[in-house]
Amino acid sequence: MKKRVRKITAMILAVSMVLGVSGCGKSQKSTQDSGDTAKVKIAYQYGLAYAPLTIMQEQGLIEKNYDGDIEVEWVSLNSGSAINEGMASGDIDVACMGIAPFISGVTAGIPYKMYGTIAAQPHELLTNDDSIHSLKDITDDKKISVVNIGSIQHILLAMLAKEELGDAHALDNNLVAMSHPDGMTALMSGSVACQLTTAPYIFKAKEQDNIKEAESLDSVWPEGNAFIVGLVSDDLYENQPEVYQAVVDATQEAMDYINNNQEEAANILCQKEDVTAEMMLSWMQDPGCVYDMKLPGVMDMANFMAENDFADKAPESFEAITTESAR
Structure with a gap:
């Protein structure tokens, strides 16, 4: 598994090196100054953590906060790896995803920065096995679903394994990569023994x-602690500051x-999850569900990843990987 993590990091670095050699940059001047219609492409995933993105879409908040004409394209991708590829190639301008794949990407050279947290959310290690009360009870034959290798869920499990078992990689061979919804289905059917997941899937599964x-x-x-973070490409941040600021605002x-x-x-968000507004409200009022742009815990995770072979190195500093809105 250590080799696999290093291979993922190497692939990210290779893509970013190609980007650096090609010197591609979509904007060399402000579209606001030129009078052209600005364009921004935003990538995101799924889950209650992305609620601010849903509100931004529904209420046209980027368009509202931009002084001029702007075209906003929203794309849903299924993993942080896919978002990293899009950011490295220059196809995506703004993205929202977990801290762990961002740390893997930024330390491998992908040209982007964090502008703030999108959401903190509750995470739980769920099981359908009455014999499992801690990580020590998970035997080699017990499979654990996480959304992706190198995802924040994977790193959180590794942090717990380091604390409890003395080895961050102790359960790597138990992992199965599945989307949150598929992992929940597998957990409920018994195809996996455990799932480390987030809202709303923890609430749905525990029903x-x-x-x-x-x-x-x-x-x-x-x-x-921060979970999903907002990212902006260096190109957009440096060359279209008005668009960047509209996204932040x-x-x-x-x-x-x-x-x-x-x-x-x-009432707006319940439609995404096909539940009642009352149910959605109860989920939103969970103490672990926090919508705040502060970024607690980022360097703790970055240092852990570097020290335990999930990233080649830690970022030089918090300031080196964030924009001024995150400081």
Whole structure:
């Protein structure tokens, strides 16, 4: 598994090196100054953590915060790896994904930075096996679903394994990569013994009588620590500052709307998950569900990844991988 992690990092670096050699940059001047229609392509994934993105789309907040004409393209991708590839190639301008694949990408040379947290969310290690009460009870034949190798869920499990078992890679051979919804289905059917997942899948899975939390992650990743982060390409950040600022302002406005109008927000967000507004509101009011642009825990995860062979190195500093809006 260590070799596999290094291979993933090497692939990211190779893509970013190609980008550096080609010198491709989509914008060399502000579209606002030129009078042209600005364009921004935003990639995201799925889950309750992306609620601010849903509000931004539904209410046209980027368009509202940009002084001029702007065309916003939203694309849903299934993994942080796919987002990293898009950012490295210059196809994506703004993205939202977990901290861990961002750290892998930025330390491998992908030209982007964080502009803030999109959401903190509860994470739980769930199981359908009554014999599992801690990581020590997970035998070699027990499979654990995580959304991807190198994902934040993988790293959180590794952090817990380091603390409890003394080896961050102790459970690497137990891992199965599945999307959150597929992992939840596999957990409920018994195809895997455990799943490390986030909201709303932890809430949905625990509606089943046979699904329980195996062990808390609070000791390695406290409530409120950053989960999904907002990223901006260096090209957009440097060459289209008005577009960048519109994205930042829209993100903050969406968070303010969610925090100050929870019932209204629940009415919008429930459609994404096909649940009642009441159910969505209860999920949003979980203490671990936080919409705030602060970035707690980022360097803790970066240092852990570097020290345990999930990344070749840690970032030079927090300031080196963030824009001014995140400081």
